[in-house]
Amino acid sequence: MPLSTLMQTLVSGVMLGCLYAFVALGFAMILGISHSLNLAHGEIVTLGGYIGYGLWAGSGLHPLLLIPVAAAALLPLAFLWHWMLDRLPAPRALPSLALTFGWALLLQALMRVLWPGPHRLISSPSLGASTRFGWVTLNHGRAVVALAALGAIGALWLAVTRTRWGRAIRATGLDRDAAALAGINVYAATRITLVLAMALSGAAGVLLATTHYVYPTAGVELTLLAIVLTIWAGVGRLLTVLLAGLLLGIAESLTVAISGPAWREPVIACLLLASLLARPPVD
């Protein structure tokens, strides 16, 4: 592979990786803090993408402006999830797996009914342009998506490590009993976690829809991706999700550059299997 192609591939991989990390964030938070597996995660991101697309097609506003609206639209799911997960007996990993798989199927079916026909893409002209820097061509849309993802991950990391409730959330995830005994309202901590996770998933959906086609079953692959990244990062470690995302993004770009797009999905699936064997996800 010529050096210029390699550079371009790596840059694309890094930008893709930022987006992937952002997509996985909501899943990683719910697993890390409420110890539940959300198998409907990909469907929720996809739903965010459809909502973003609908708002964009209806209003003509810049897609980035619609992110807060799509994020807010998913908030009822946070309260629904909290109510459901709270009823599950601990340890929640297995019962949450079955319950949220049911939700994945329901959301897929609903999206097929609500948005039939062709796949959707938010194709804003301002995001379609690109600039050339030496060997590397930078697509504006992808660069903006990567920066927005980085910003969101950074903001979340600061919130969780520096703020009073952020630290309380972390403490709840690490040891719920100890957190409650220290005076932390662990129900409130779980609710904050789910609100953040759903809002981030909605935002990720909109960003995703500017670079990837949205279709009713797109979530399956997104959930897979979230599982891979969370396992690589280690449960409860949010910043490492970014590193895992970059790794997967680069791996995918290299695979596509070397052996063509058809090999993309088998390679991701193999990476998932390898990581499951190396590091079982149940804590």
Add this chain to the structure above:
Amino acid sequence: MSAPLLSVRDLTVGYAGQLVLRGVSLEARAGRFTAVVGPSGAGKSTLLRAIAGALAVAGGEITFDGRRVDGAPAWELAARGIVLVPEGRHLWAPLSVRENLELGAFLPRARAAQDETLRVVYTLFPALEERQDARAGALSGGEQQMLALARGLMARPRMLCLDDPFLGLAPAITHRFGAALRDIARGAASVLAAGQHVGRLLRLADDAYLLDEGRVVLAGPGVALLGNERLRRTLLPLGPAPQP
């Protein structure tokens, strides 16, 4: 005599349909060290966890500072001043010593006094100040026990409940630890401690209770219990009699 700070009446608690506590009544007074001893399986941890709100209560009453508190969740009880240092320490292992202590002072009242409490705690356990940037999980067993106690103190408790505070401590540290607990009971917080170290707990205790099969079978001043024949009989099958 003044009204007790904590009063437990006819408390019953069960796990999976089986009663662990079968009508326990006890009192803990302000400014005193109260000990609960008994063979393992007697219900000591269950009693402390129920008092701290970490376990659901099946029947009976818990009154703290004149108010009913049974049924309230652990974080509300912590806000009222009942703080449990649980068995097995339950530290946040990946976080630093300092972060564990700061999170211990999560409650608004505790946070307002955080710097002052931190000074007190570091004076009590200088080893924690030396290792304040270390991961809690990397500390030795003794240091972890100190950190668990220190984190409990950071919440500015009015009643500090300690579950097996001497478990896993080297003999040299145990002595210092006991002295620290006595100081705490005289000043910062009333102490209610349960555990297997019968002799050491009873020598520290102003008031003491012997728990057996979910019931209080003996009550009195700590040293009086130490010489009691009933205590020997209850504990004998499971280990040597405590040194008088």
